[in-house]
Amino acid sequence: MAELSNAQIINEVLSHGFDGCEVYRLESKNTNISVCHQTLELLDRQTEKGVGIRFFKGKRVGFGHLDNFEQTNVLNVIKTIYAVIDNLPEQEDTILAGKQVSDAKYHAKSPDNPFYDPEIESIPLSAKIDKVKAVENAAFAYSDMVRVSRVASYEEAIRSVHIANSNGLDVRYLQSKWRAMYIVIGGTETQRQMKTAELGGIFFRDFTAQELGREAAKKAIISAGGQAIPSGEMTVLLHSKAANQIFSRISNGFVGDTVDRNMSIFKDKLGRQIAVPQLTIVDDPLMPGGYKSSAYDDEGIPCQKVVLVDKGVLQSYLYSLTSAKKNNTQPTGSSRRSSYRAQPTASLSNLYVEKGDMSPEDMIRQIDYGLYFYNALDVRATNLVSGDFSINGDGVLIEKGKLTKPVTTVSIAGTIPEFLNRITCIGNDMTFEPIHPFFGGGNVASPTIMVTPLVVGSS
Amino acid sequence: MTVDKQTLQDVLARSLVKGIDLADIFVEEWQTMNIQMRNNMFKSITPAGQKGAGIRLVKGLETYYCSTGDLDTDSLMTAAGEVAGMSKLEPAGRSIAIGEHKQEAFELADSTFTLPLADKLAYVQQGNDFAWNYSDKVVQVIVSFSEYIRAIQLLNLDGHWVKENRNIIEFRVSVIVKDQGKSFMATEGFGAYDDVTVFQRRQPDQVAKDACDLALRMLYAKPSPAGEMPVVIGNGAGGTGAVFHEACGHGLEADFQRKGISVYRNQLGRQVASPLVSIIDDATIPRRKGSFKYDEEGTPGQKTYAIKQGVLNTYLTDRINGKDLDRYTGNGRRENFRYPPVPRQSNLYVDKGAHKKDEIIASVDKGLYVKRVGGGIVDSAKGDFSFNVLEGYLIEAGKLTEPVRGAVLTGNGPRVLKEIDMVADDLELGNGMGGCGKVNQFVPVDMGCPTLRIPRMIVGGTGSK
Numbered sequence: 001m002a003e004l005s006n007a008q009i010i011n012e013v014l015s016h017g018f019d020g021c022e023v024y025r026l027e028s029k030n031t032n033i034s035v036c037h038q039t040l041e042l043l044d045r046q047t048e049k050g051v052g053i054r055f056f057k058g059k060r061v062g063f064g065h066l067d068n069f070e071q072t073n074v075l076n077v078i079k080t081i082y083a084v085i086d087n088l089p090e091q092e093d094t095i096l097a098g099k100q101v102s103d104a105k106y107h108a109k110s111p112d113n114p115f116y117d118p119e120i121e122s123i124p125l126s127a128k129i130d131k132v133k134a135v136e137n138a139a140f141a142y143s144d145m146v147r148v149s150r151v152a153s154y155e156e157a158i159r160s161v162h163i164a165n166s167n168g169l170d171v172r173y174l175q176s177k178w179r180a181m182y183i184v185i186g187g188t189e190t191q192r193q194m195k196t197a198e199l200g201g202i203f204f205r206d207f208t209a210q211e212l213g214r215e216a217a218k219k220a221i222i223s224a225g226g227q228a229i230p231s232g233e234m235t236v237l238l239h240s241k242a243a244n245q246i247f248s249r250i251s252n253g254f255v256g257d258t259v260d261r262n263m264s265i266f267k268d269k270l271g272r273q274i275a276v277p278q279l280t281i282v283d284d285p286l287m288p289g290g291y292k293s294s295a296y297d298d299e300g301i302p303c304q305k306v307v308l309v310d311k312g313v314l315q316s317y318l319y320s321l322t323s324a325k326k327n328n329t330q331p332t333g334s335s336r337r338s339s340y341r342a343q344p345t346a347s348l349s350n351l352y353v354e355k356g357d358m359s360p361e362d363m364i365r366q367i368d369y370g371l372y373f374y375n376a377l378d379v380r381a382t383n384l385v386s387g388d389f390s391i392n393g394d395g396v397l398i399e400k401g402k403l404t405k406p407v408t409t410v411s412i413a414g415t416i417p418e419f420l421n422r423i424t425c426i427g428n429d430m431t432f433e434p435i436h437p438f439f440g441g442g443n444v445a446s447p448t449i450m451v452t453p454l455v456v457g458s459s
Numbered sequence: 460m461t462v463d464k465q466t467l468q469d470v471l472a473r474s475l476v477k478g479i480d481l482a483d484i485f486v487e488e489w490q491t492m493n494i495q496m497r498n499n500m501f502k503s504i505t506p507a508g509q510k511g512a513g514i515r516l517v518k519g520l521e522t523y524y525c526s527t528g529d530l531d532t533d534s535l536m537t538a539a540g541e542v543a544g545m546s547k548l549e550p551a552g553r554s555i556a557i558g559e560h561k562q563e564a565f566e567l568a569d570s571t572f573t574l575p576l577a578d579k580l581a582y583v584q585q586g587n588d589f590a591w592n593y594s595d596k597v598v599q600v601i602v603s604f605s606e607y608i609r610a611i612q613l614l615n616l617d618g619h620w621v622k623e624n625r626n627i628i629e630f631r632v633s634v635i636v637k638d639q640g641k642s643f644m645a646t647e648g649f650g651a652y653d654d655v656t657v658f659q660r661r662q663p664d665q666v667a668k669d670a671c672d673l674a675l676r677m678l679y680a681k682p683s684p685a686g687e688m689p690v691v692i693g694n695g696a697g698g699t700g701a702v703f704h705e706a707c708g709h710g711l712e713a714d715f716q717r718k719g720i721s722v723y724r725n726q727l728g729r730q731v732a733s734p735l736v737s738i739i740d741d742a743t744i745p746r747r748k749g750s751f752k753y754d755e756e757g758t759p760g761q762k763t764y765a766i767k768q769g770v771l772n773t774y775l776t777d778r779i780n781g782k783d784l785d786r787y788t789g790n791g792r793r794e795n796f797r798y799p800p801v802p803r804q805s806n807l808y809v810d811k812g813a814h815k816k817d818e819i820i821a822s823v824d825k826g827l828y829v830k831r832v833g834g835g836i837v838d839s840a841k842g843d844f845s846f847n848v849l850e851g852y853l854i855e856a857g858k859l860t861e862p863v864r865g866a867v868l869t870g871n872g873p874r875v876l877k878e879i880d881m882v883a884d885d886l887e888l889g890n891g892m893g894g895c896g897k898v899n900q901f902v903p904v905d906m907g908c909p910t911l912r913i914p915r916m917i918v919g920g921t922g923s924k
Contacts, residue, residue: 036718039520039521041520041521041522042522042524042799043522043523043524043545044522044523044526044799045524045526045541045542045545046525046526046527046797047526047528047538048797049528050528063505064506065505065507066507067510067528068528068529073508076506076508077506077508081504081506083576084501084576087501087504087580088500088501088503088504089498125545148718148719148720150718150720151898185720185840192840192841193840193841194838194840341507377838378836
């Protein structure tokens with residue numbers, strides 16, 4: 001069957017009576033490895049491909065997607081969209097990127113391409129499997145309280161993306177991406193906790209198996225045998241991984257498309273002090289080796305580093321083409337798609353909170369009575385519209401500068417502005433962690449954060 | 460179907476290596492249409508298509524898997540060769556003889572989904588218009604229609620060849636109502652393994668009316684009381700079966716048992732629930748969203764008593780995890796050809812009992828009646844769950860009195876099953892609007908229960924007790 005190129009698809013779309021068109025094409029070679037108790041449970045390799053097509057007719061925009069490029073299927077989608085597009089609403093601000101042709105180096109399997117690991121495809125599968133097994137070994141070596149593995153997994157994708165549109169945009173890029181995850185159960189026989197740790201990146205050498213295994217183990221056993229503590233206001237020290245979760249969720253309020261839908265407490269706050277002056281938040285899609293790093297965004301705009309909050313002052317939102325036009329400004333190259341099956345929208349890339357000077361150990365020493373909030377269970381009860389948040393989790397009590405009793409079933413609560421304005425100290429530690437889109441998305445890093453005070457409740 | 464029988468045989472034979480327990484090739488082709496209206500406008504009308512094949516080799520607990528989105532013989536042969544290579548085992552050099560051939564799961568009146576697009580748009584428009592015109596308190600209406608037309612086939616090492624059509628229709632209306640600074644969002648609809656005649660049984664107008672009525676009823680409800688109290692869970696028509704799917708069903712899946720994750724690990728033959736409680740997983744109920752004739756590794760879908768009168772009877776198995784238990788319950792399911800199957804529920808429900816609903820309500824002096832639940836979270840290592848109550852009513856002196864909002868049910872799955880002390884005869888399954896996610900795979904399911912009583916439960920809420 002005849003397969004169509006992007007240029008041929010654009011020609012077909014235009015010849016069917018549309019005014020404009022954008023084609024986003026993905027071709028990917030994926031490898032998945034799952035290990036449980038040193039058994040290779042799954043070795044999976046797949047070729048994945050697909051195309052998402054946006055159709056423009058006047059101010060109306062239609063969308064269809066296919067997992068192949070075959071002529072008959074593409075024509076079928078074109079005809080279906082043409083039959084229905086007049087039912088769709090006019091969209092003033094949805095536009096196509098202007099003419100742009102990408103630098104060939106970003107589509108090359110060479111060391112000049114900063115978003116591709118030239119070694120990753122030649123590393124044998126057995127070496128990758130061994131590394132996944134090493135994650136598990138590190139966790140079990142860490143403590144006797146690590147009890148059961150659910151799964152240690154590794155996903156790798158060699159992704160070739162080609163975005164073209166009827167304005168002459170022709171952007172191609174090749175990336176390698178890997179992501180490793182470990183889910184483990186630890187604790188006492190009667191009080192077990194299941195916890196997850198994740199890592200991701202471009203270069204296989206950055207897959208630090210020992211660190212991932214130990215991190216998951218620590219999370220699973222930190223509050224073993226713990227109890228609830230009396231509710232009240234107190235100093236809360238957020239472990240950097242818990243802070244990652246919280247900043248992923250909150251930072252969705254800096255996404256232009258969210259702001260435009262009146263879904264963010266940060267609407268109309270540009271240029272205003274929204275947090276303590278120690279706080280700087282940056283979104284950097286060009287960061288070397290970052291899991292969310294890319295030369296271009298998913299509408300073909302060059303990616304750029306964006307300082308969202310500078311010394312507590314809100315400096316910028318993350319804009320797609322649509323949200324930039326709506327706000328009469330320039331796009332920030334922040335448009336992303338969850339797959340070729342989804343239309344682009346602005347979202348987080350590699351987002352981090354700038355480090356401070358103090359080590360987490362020294363921060364603990366400063367606290368007379370407080371909660372070391374180690375694991376955030378579910379950050380979705382953080383309402384970006386009202387600003388209220390209430391997050392369940394577990395951790396350890398801090399008394400007179402020392403970690404004393406494990407604490408379970410605890411919650412921290414307040415409002416986002418309270419949280420941002422009560423930060424009293426920012427640590428000098430941080431590790432990037434891919435956050436599931438369900439909880440906020442992005443590849444996020446925050447140091448350990450001290451907040452004085454927050455309401456702590458027993459949940 | 461573009462892949463014929465001979466190609467399936469040749470491709471699977473190419474993949475075979477020595478020493479394996481299981482091998483299969485799974486091929487599927489599907490088309491979808493999603494339509495959504497919001498703000499009184501069509502927001503999206505999205506056609507899509509997908510096809511592909513996955514080839515699996517299993518040795519003990521190890522799975523080697525290779526999938527491709529191309530169904531031409533060359534691509535399939537390449538994938539077969541690749542998966543054989545990944546196993547590092549010696550080629551078996553044998554062919555596959557085809558035995559049985561089964562086709563067509565449930566008799567659908569119109570399995571080809573020939574309804575013109577214009578009619579589908581009209582159904583969505585009808586639900587939308589009805590809701591907007593129903594009340595001036597309606598401030599937002601979101602209507603969506605989805606259909607999945609899916610043809611699958613599977614050939615395994617034993618020469619067992621299965622073909623099945625899996626067609627699912629979903630329709631839902633969400634409305635947001637606002638008055639005096641209060642707002643409430645309610646959703647009604649259905650998802651079913653069905654054909655277009657479903658719209659004769661459940662008309663868009665009626666779905667929209669039900670959503671509006673629910674939203675308006677709950678808008679003025681006072682905050683739910685909080686604290687420990689008797690809770691009566693209404694029958695599954697309000698989606699309440701989700702509590703048992705999440706808090707108990709997942710613990711019955713055989714991989715969680717084998718790995719020692721499940722709260723029901725090593726409990727076969729033991730009393731794990733009240734003798735009033737039987738839990739059944741049934742893939743054979745016609746027109747239900749979680750139904751199938753064959754699971755996605757070719758085992759017939761079945762009605763399985765997982766818990767019988769409180770005693771753990773079996774886990775829900777796939778081929779890999781059923782081997783040691785010597786029991787195959789037909790629960791090996793996959794989202795699509797990209798994934799190997801894992802043990803999943805189909806339509807899981809608590810079986811009916813002998814009490815009457817009225818009798819159960821009358822037995823409670825002061826408590827909460829939970830008619831409908833929304834999203835919940837479960838900690839599967841501990842069995843703890845919490846669910847938001849979307850529609851709840853106070854029970855006072857044995858009578859349902861006023862609606863309350865904002866209640867959160869929290870509890871522990873195994874403990875709740877032991878404490879259930881009344882079970883009614885009014886079993887209903889849900890509306891099929893939900894689905895189930897596990898290890899990144901999403902599969903259609905339904906769930907249900909009869910009205911039942913839990914004598915003590917922690918209810919979170921903002922009102923006083």
